[in-house]
Amino acid sequence: xxxxxxxxxxxxxxxxxxxxxxxxxxxxxxxxxxxxxxxxxxxxxxxxxxxxxxxxxxxxxxxxxxxxxxxxxxxxxxxxxxxxxxxxxxxxxxxxxxxxxxxxxxxxxxxxxxxxxxxxxxxxxxxxxxxxxxxxxxxxxxxxxxxxxxxxxxxxxxxxxxxxxxxxxxxxxxxxxxxxxxxxxxxxxxxxxxxxxxxxxxxxxxxxxxxxxxxxxxxxxxxxxxxxxxxxxxxxxxxxxxxxxxxxxxxxxxxxxxxxxxxxxxxxxxxxxxxxxxxxxxxxxxxxxxxxxxxxxxxxxxxxxxxxxxxxxxxxxxxxxxxxxxxxxxxxxxxxxxxxxxxxxxxxxxxxxxxxxxxxxxxxxxxxxxxxxxxxxxxxxxxxxxxxxxxxxxxxxxxxxxxxxxxxxxxxxxxxxxxxxxxxxxxxxxxxxxxxxxxxxxxxxxxxxxxxxxxxxxxxxxxxxxxxxxxxxxxxxxxxxxxxxxxxxxxxxxxxxxxxxxxxxxxxxxxxxxxxxxxxxxxxxxxxxxxxxxxxxx
Numbered sequence: 001x002x003x004x005x006x007x008x009x010x011x012x013x014x015x016x017x018x019x020x021x022x023x024x025x026x027x028x029x030x031x032x033x034x035x036x037x038x039x040x041x042x043x044x045x046x047x048x049x050x051x052x053x054x055x056x057x058x059x060x061x062x063x064x065x066x067x068x069x070x071x072x073x074x075x076x077x078x079x080x081x082x083x084x085x086x087x088x089x090x091x092x093x094x095x096x097x098x099x100x101x102x103x104x105x106x107x108x109x110x111x112x113x114x115x116x117x118x119x120x121x122x123x124x125x126x127x128x129x130x131x132x133x134x135x136x137x138x139x140x141x142x143x144x145x146x147x148x149x150x151x152x153x154x155x156x157x158x159x160x161x162x163x164x165x166x167x168x169x170x171x172x173x174x175x176x177x178x179x180x181x182x183x184x185x186x187x188x189x190x191x192x193x194x195x196x197x198x199x200x201x202x203x204x205x206x207x208x209x210x211x212x213x214x215x216x217x218x219x220x221x222x223x224x225x226x227x228x229x230x231x232x233x234x235x236x237x238x239x240x241x242x243x244x245x246x247x248x249x250x251x252x253x254x255x256x257x258x259x260x261x262x263x264x265x266x267x268x269x270x271x272x273x274x275x276x277x278x279x280x281x282x283x284x285x286x287x288x289x290x291x292x293x294x295x296x297x298x299x300x301x302x303x304x305x306x307x308x309x310x311x312x313x314x315x316x317x318x319x320x321x322x323x324x325x326x327x328x329x330x331x332x333x334x335x336x337x338x339x340x341x342x343x344x345x346x347x348x349x350x351x352x353x354x355x356x357x358x359x360x361x362x363x364x365x366x367x368x369x370x371x372x373x374x375x376x377x378x379x380x381x382x383x384x385x386x387x388x389x390x391x392x393x394x395x396x397x398x399x400x401x402x403x404x405x406x407x408x409x410x411x412x413x414x415x416x417x418x419x420x421x422x423x424x425x426x427x428x429x430x431x432x433x434x435x436x437x438x439x440x441x442x443x444x445x446x447x448x449x450x451x452x453x454x455x456x457x458x459x460x461x462x463x464x465x466x467x468x469x470x471x472x473x474x475x476x477x478x479x480x481x482x483x484x485x486x487x488x489x490x491x492x493x494x495x496x497x498x499x500x501x502x503x504x505x506x507x508x509x510x511x512x513x514x515x516x517x518x519x520x521x522x523x524x525x526x527x528x529x530x531x532x533x534x535x536x537x538x
Contacts, residue, residue, distance in 0.1 A: 172219075330450075
């Protein structure tokens with residue numbers, strides 16, 4: 001069976017293709033569970049539910065397969081941005097970014113974001129999970145329980161650290177292999193600034209003020225291992241797991257307050273598939289609230305603008321949009337250095353103010369220039385590297401709005417980066433620390449000089465921040481978990497006011513986690529599957 005077959009075994013791949021061809025050519029009228037979205041959370045939910053052979057599970061994905069070198073070759077991840085594997089979302093013009101529209105790429109296809117991202121495995125800070133537990137009044141979302149989950153799902157390939165790392169789980173995690181000299185230079189620069197350096201970034205480093213480390217990555221034998229490949233692909237030969245690609249979910253269907261299925265478009269045909277137990281939305285922080293609103297769940301006034309019948313008035317749907325906003329600083333190489341691995345091999349988290357008890361800044365070193373469209377006009381060196389410096393805990397909040405009832409019509413994304421004045425203050429400190437790191441002695445053997453921003457002050461510095469700001473692609477928070485008027489799901493991830501419907505993806509985060517969101521999304525998927533299995537005895 002698939003669980004014991006090698007993930008790269010050609011015989012298993014053939015059996016899996018044949019099995020899925022049979023299952024998708026004869027779709028059932030209903031399944032026990034329908035999971036919408038095969039990304040970082042949905043892949044986890046579908047696999048865990050299908051581990052019970054009595055449960056019939058359907059996994060729907062709007063995009064296509066992941067059999068492409070642009071997905072599997074870690075160095076080619078940038079080529080997916082703006083391609084058919086990217087939803088291609090764009091935020092509305094933002095007055096706080098000098099009127100700029102920001103591209104907000106999100107993965108479309110098997111693996112979702114985990115098939116087009118930079119493969120970073122970052123668990124978040126202890127305080128993130130304690131905040132989740134406090135928001136839900138549920139200690140099972142707390143750090144200690146989540147740490148156990150991480151240990152259970154990891155197959156850690158670095159130096160043993162049983163207090164923090166696991167072995168034998170489905171997710172192959174390894175330190176970046178043979179990192180670039182400038183990755184090590186970042187660690188040395190951190191030491192110069194009295195920032196501690198750690199053996200890996202997913203242990204003690206994220207229980208305190210932060211630090212620097214070589215990045216943990218989801219790369220195996222030089223190839224990307226997305227969470228889809230970690231969880232779902234080994235299960236594709238099973239008769240109770242059906243994976244349908246090219247399937248755009250229009251809305252969830254209800255009988256009274258209970259979700260009973262979904263309306264789907266596939267091969268230019270619209271049809272309905274029933275769910276005997278539950279529907280799980282794992283479509284990401286943009287598409288999940290869109291489907292909720294199209295299904296009649298959201299702010300009554302917003303739905304009324306388009307004549308959508310209200311199933312449940314939840315004003316928080318589409319609100320609380322968060323992302324890590326980044327301000328790239330670039331240096332020119334003295335001699336060209338080719339990127340290694342994914343081109344991002346060192347990471348650093350630190351505090352903008354010493355009195356903070358957790359980092360509010362994050363730095364991801366990129367071994368090639370990464371300007372915004374606006375800052376590119378300042379001139380970009382042919383050979384250089386960028387410190388992708390950003391806000392780990394932004395205060396600004398955005399909102400999503402419907403433009404119509406067409407399932408293919410994108411939402412209006414009001415990202416509102418830097419709309420909270422506190423974020424601009426933190427961004428100034430972030431830029432200062434970024435420049436101090438890049439201009440440290442450790443980098444002098446490798447660079448000719450700083451390309452941008454240089455020593456800007458006052459309004460010039462603020463203009464650079466607004467011109468440079470781009471997304472970290474960590475959209476989250478738009479179907480917030482917790483309590484109160486703007487909460488959308490409770491601590492068990494059930495949508496308030498309806499039955500048979502849960503959300504499991506980054507949209508449930510009360511606040512964005514400190515760092516890349518892929519690993520926290522895996523935990524959200526594990527938690528959702530655990531809760532569903534408990535309730536339904538599967």
